[in-house]
Amino acid sequence: MKTRKSISLIRDYVGLDKKLKSKLFISQNGCHEWTGAKNYDGYGVIWFEGYSWATHRVAYELANGAISQSSEKFWVLHKCDNPSCCNPEHLYVGSPSDNARDCAERCRKSVGWRLWASQDPNFDPKRKVGTVYYEYKGEIKTLTEWSELFGINAITLNQRFMAGWREEDIPLPANKYKRHILKDCNTNYKRFSGIEEVNNYLTNKEKKLKENKVPVSARIPVWMKSILENSAIKNDRNFSLELINRVKLSLTEEEKKIAGI
Incomplete structure (x- = not known):
């Protein structure tokens, strides 16, 4: 030994x-x-x-x-x-595993990463970097978890996220990697360093949704409200419900979250 x-x-x-x-x-x-x-x-x-x-x-x-x-x-x-x-x-x-756990929990990274990142003129030597998480299609997982889910090497997958691949291209088999690397790469993925960043992001996001929460009626155009009021006067409930459903279908996922539906 x-x-x-x-x-x-x-x-x-x-x-x-x-x-x-x-x-x-x-x-x-x-x-x-x-x-x-x-x-x-x-x-x-x-x-x-x-x-x-x-x-x-x-x-x-x-x-x-x-x-x-x-x-x-x-x-x-x-x-x-x-x-x-x-x-x-x-x-x-x-043990080495104890050290690795501390490294992740305290948002530190390996020496190799620091030497590589220090070549960037905007590199902040005081910045702490830990376990990498990515938000993909509204769901947050560690880079390793996404890697295992898609069956793609973690380094390759990280390059795809950072390059801005389209969401539908992210899980592609590795043998199609180079064919898409320079094609339509303008998607932004939220990247987190350490679980603390993830928790702060989710807390702020939930707080923002609560602050911006408005009833569906507040998002209905004035002209449509008048139609709804007239139909209500005529007791045409089916017509009113049909319009409301059409409004709901026209909302984006983010708008639905804000509206609380």
């Missing part, structure tokens, strides 16, 4: 501890902020005895002892979601 990097490889624990603490700043929220070198994801980096070390890992192992080489939970994770924090009380050990 490959030897994992651990402070068990270090000879001078005292020197390492001294070097670590020389560049720590204790903030009001209790985080021990590393003020030295950091990588592009904000994690502290320290060089000692010929190795580069993640400062939060060093801090955890100095306080709790070296993590066993055979341990399934070998990763050191943050409770505070602050990559530069080295406070042992804010750290815990976990």
Whole structure:
């Protein structure tokens, strides 16, 4: 088994501890902020005895002892979601799957994504990106769920959504991919980063529908209202119902939601 990097490889624990603490700043929220070198994801980096070390890992192992080489939970994770924090009380050990779950729940993404996205001049390095959701035909699912439903590779499907394929073309078999990629690509799909964005979107959408809710009668043209009133005076109920049904059929799905029907 490959030897994992651990402070068990270090000879001078005292020197390492001294070097670590020389560049720590204790903030009001209790985080021990590393003020030295950091990588592009904000994690502290320290060089000692010929190795580069993640400062939060060093801090955890100095306080709790070296993590066993055979341990399934070998990763050191943050409770505070602050990559530069080295406070042992804010750290815990976990497995790669624990780390992936934290990454999704806290709307973070892989290093590879950050390096790729940073080429965009409009890229915001502080933007957090987590599990990707898409709204398709009024329904919201994760990209993976849509991928499994259509039987299409998730990366390919993501390209289709981002390129703006027509709704009827999205589920096409993969062997028709290139034939449609540059054809009529102007559809906009709502993309969400993390479940929190989804919940906020649904909450705001429901609130907006309630605020804009109006009775069907308010959407009927004045001229048609007069016909309805005259037919009501004549007790021609069937004629009135027929006109109302025609109005309902003419409404779009969004208008029906606003009208509450």
